Amino acid sequence: MATMTAAQKKAQAKAEYDAFLAQCPSRKLLDRLSDKWVILVLSALGSDGADRFGGDCSGEPRAMRYSELSRLLAGVSQKMLTQTLRSLERDGLITRTAAPTVPVTVTYALTDLGISLHQTIRGLKAWAQNHMDDVLTNREIYDKI
Numbered sequence: 585m586a587t588m589t590a591a592q593k594k595a596q597a598k599a600e601y602d603a604f605l606a607q608c609p610s611r612k613l614l615d616r617l618s619d620k621w622v623i624l625v626l627s628a629l630g631s632d633g634a635d636r637f638g639g640d641c642s643g644e645p646r647a648m649r650y651s652e653l654s655r656l657l658a659g660v661s662q663k664m665l666t667q668t669l670r671s672l673e674r675d676g677l678i679t680r681t682a683a684p685t686v687p688v689t690v691t692y693a694l695t696d697l698g699i700s701l702h703q704t705i706r707g708l709k710a711w712a713q714n715h716m717d718d719v720l721t722n723r724e725i726y727d728k729i
Contacts, residue, residue, distance in 0.1 A: 616675070617701075621660055621668040627709050628656050629678060629694045630702040645702065647681070647693035677701065 588596070603610045616622060630645050648656075654665055669692055672678045677698035683689040694702060 626705045645694045647691040
Protein backbone atom coordinates (compact mmCIF):
# COMPACT_ATOMS: atom_id res chain seq x y z
CA MET A 585 0.00 0.00 0.00
CA ALA A 586 1.48 3.32 -1.06
CA THR A 587 1.49 6.19 1.38
CA MET A 588 0.09 9.55 0.37
CA THR A 589 1.32 13.02 1.21
CA ALA A 590 -0.99 15.50 2.89
CA ALA A 591 -1.40 17.34 -0.42
CA GLN A 592 -2.34 14.10 -2.19
CA LYS A 593 -4.89 13.26 0.53
CA LYS A 594 -6.41 16.73 0.23
CA ALA A 595 -6.60 16.43 -3.56
CA GLN A 596 -8.26 13.00 -3.28
CA ALA A 597 -10.82 14.30 -0.77
CA LYS A 598 -11.56 17.28 -3.01
CA ALA A 599 -12.09 14.98 -5.99
CA GLU A 600 -14.54 12.95 -3.91
CA TYR A 601 -16.76 15.90 -2.93
CA ASP A 602 -20.19 15.16 -4.34
CA ALA A 603 -23.15 17.14 -2.97
CA PHE A 604 -25.50 14.34 -4.01
CA LEU A 605 -23.93 12.07 -1.38
CA ALA A 606 -25.49 12.33 2.09
CA GLN A 607 -22.19 12.63 3.96
CA CYS A 608 -20.54 15.16 1.67
CA PRO A 609 -19.44 18.27 3.63
CA SER A 610 -20.32 20.48 0.68
CA ARG A 611 -24.00 19.98 1.61
CA LYS A 612 -23.53 22.05 4.76
CA LEU A 613 -21.80 24.73 2.75
CA LEU A 614 -24.64 24.77 0.21
CA ASP A 615 -27.11 25.03 3.08
CA ARG A 616 -25.26 28.04 4.49
CA LEU A 617 -24.89 29.75 1.10
CA SER A 618 -28.58 29.35 0.32
CA ASP A 619 -29.57 31.46 3.33
CA LYS A 620 -31.19 34.74 2.26
CA TRP A 621 -29.08 36.84 4.62
CA VAL A 622 -25.85 35.28 3.32
CA ILE A 623 -26.86 36.07 -0.25
CA LEU A 624 -27.83 39.64 0.64
CA VAL A 625 -24.68 40.32 2.70
CA LEU A 626 -22.42 39.00 -0.08
CA SER A 627 -24.37 41.05 -2.63
CA ALA A 628 -24.11 44.19 -0.51
CA LEU A 629 -20.36 43.81 0.01
CA GLY A 630 -20.06 43.29 -3.73
CA SER A 631 -21.50 46.84 -3.98
CA ASP A 632 -24.82 45.77 -5.53
CA GLY A 633 -26.67 47.93 -3.02
CA ALA A 634 -24.09 50.63 -2.42
CA ASP A 635 -25.89 53.20 -4.58
CA ARG A 636 -28.91 53.17 -2.25
CA PHE A 637 -26.87 55.17 0.27
CA GLY A 638 -24.81 57.28 -2.11
CA GLY A 639 -22.01 54.74 -2.40
CA ASP A 640 -19.92 53.59 -5.31
CA CYS A 641 -22.00 51.89 -8.03
CA SER A 642 -19.03 50.65 -10.04
CA GLY A 643 -19.79 47.01 -9.32
CA GLU A 644 -16.46 46.65 -7.53
CA PRO A 645 -16.52 45.03 -4.08
CA ARG A 646 -16.12 47.49 -1.22
CA ALA A 647 -15.83 47.39 2.54
CA MET A 648 -18.90 48.35 4.55
CA ARG A 649 -19.51 49.18 8.17
CA TYR A 650 -21.93 47.13 10.24
CA SER A 651 -24.38 50.03 10.39
CA GLU A 652 -24.34 50.39 6.57
CA LEU A 653 -25.12 46.70 6.16
CA SER A 654 -27.86 46.90 8.78
CA ARG A 655 -29.55 49.82 7.00
CA LEU A 656 -29.21 48.22 3.59
CA LEU A 657 -30.63 44.84 4.66
CA ALA A 658 -34.15 45.84 5.63
CA GLY A 659 -35.65 43.49 8.18
CA VAL A 660 -32.47 41.83 9.41
CA SER A 661 -32.16 41.67 13.19
CA GLN A 662 -28.93 42.62 14.93
CA LYS A 663 -28.53 39.02 16.10
CA MET A 664 -29.04 37.54 12.62
CA LEU A 665 -26.69 40.01 10.94
CA THR A 666 -24.01 39.33 13.56
CA GLN A 667 -24.39 35.55 13.18
CA THR A 668 -24.29 35.79 9.40
CA LEU A 669 -21.17 37.97 9.41
CA ARG A 670 -19.42 35.63 11.86
CA SER A 671 -20.23 32.54 9.79
CA LEU A 672 -19.02 34.23 6.59
CA GLU A 673 -15.82 35.28 8.34
CA ARG A 674 -15.32 31.73 9.65
CA ASP A 675 -15.71 30.34 6.13
CA GLY A 676 -13.15 32.83 4.81
CA LEU A 677 -15.61 34.68 2.57
CA ILE A 678 -15.30 38.04 4.35
CA THR A 679 -12.82 39.80 6.58
CA ARG A 680 -13.58 41.88 9.65
CA THR A 681 -11.31 44.85 10.32
CA ALA A 682 -11.52 46.87 13.51
CA ALA A 683 -9.92 50.32 13.47
CA PRO A 684 -8.66 51.68 16.80
CA THR A 685 -10.99 54.68 16.96
CA VAL A 686 -13.42 55.84 19.63
CA PRO A 687 -15.81 54.16 19.24
CA VAL A 688 -14.17 51.28 17.38
CA THR A 689 -14.91 51.33 13.65
CA VAL A 690 -15.52 47.86 12.22
CA THR A 691 -15.69 47.18 8.49
CA TYR A 692 -16.43 44.02 6.54
CA ALA A 693 -15.10 43.21 3.08
CA LEU A 694 -15.10 40.28 0.67
CA THR A 695 -11.98 38.12 0.56
CA ASP A 696 -10.67 36.71 -2.72
CA LEU A 697 -12.74 33.60 -1.97
CA GLY A 698 -15.83 35.77 -1.38
CA ILE A 699 -15.20 37.69 -4.59
CA SER A 700 -15.01 34.40 -6.50
CA LEU A 701 -18.52 33.59 -5.21
CA HIS A 702 -19.93 37.08 -5.69
CA GLN A 703 -20.70 36.79 -9.42
CA THR A 704 -22.78 33.67 -8.84
CA ILE A 705 -24.65 35.27 -5.94
CA ARG A 706 -25.21 38.44 -7.94
CA GLY A 707 -26.66 36.43 -10.81
CA LEU A 708 -29.00 34.55 -8.48
CA LYS A 709 -30.20 37.79 -6.88
CA ALA A 710 -30.75 39.40 -10.30
CA TRP A 711 -32.64 36.35 -11.55
CA ALA A 712 -34.96 36.44 -8.52
CA GLN A 713 -35.65 40.14 -9.01
CA ASN A 714 -36.19 39.84 -12.78
CA HIS A 715 -38.47 36.79 -12.61
CA MET A 716 -40.54 37.51 -9.51
CA ASP A 717 -43.62 38.47 -11.55
CA ASP A 718 -43.42 35.18 -13.48
CA VAL A 719 -43.13 33.16 -10.29
CA LEU A 720 -46.05 34.99 -8.66
CA THR A 721 -48.19 34.40 -11.77
CA ASN A 722 -47.32 30.71 -11.78
CA ARG A 723 -48.16 30.43 -8.08
CA GLU A 724 -51.57 31.99 -8.70
CA ILE A 725 -52.28 29.57 -11.56
CA TYR A 726 -51.14 26.59 -9.50
CA ASP A 727 -53.20 27.60 -6.46
CA LYS A 728 -56.38 27.84 -8.58
CA ILE A 729 -56.09 24.20 -9.62
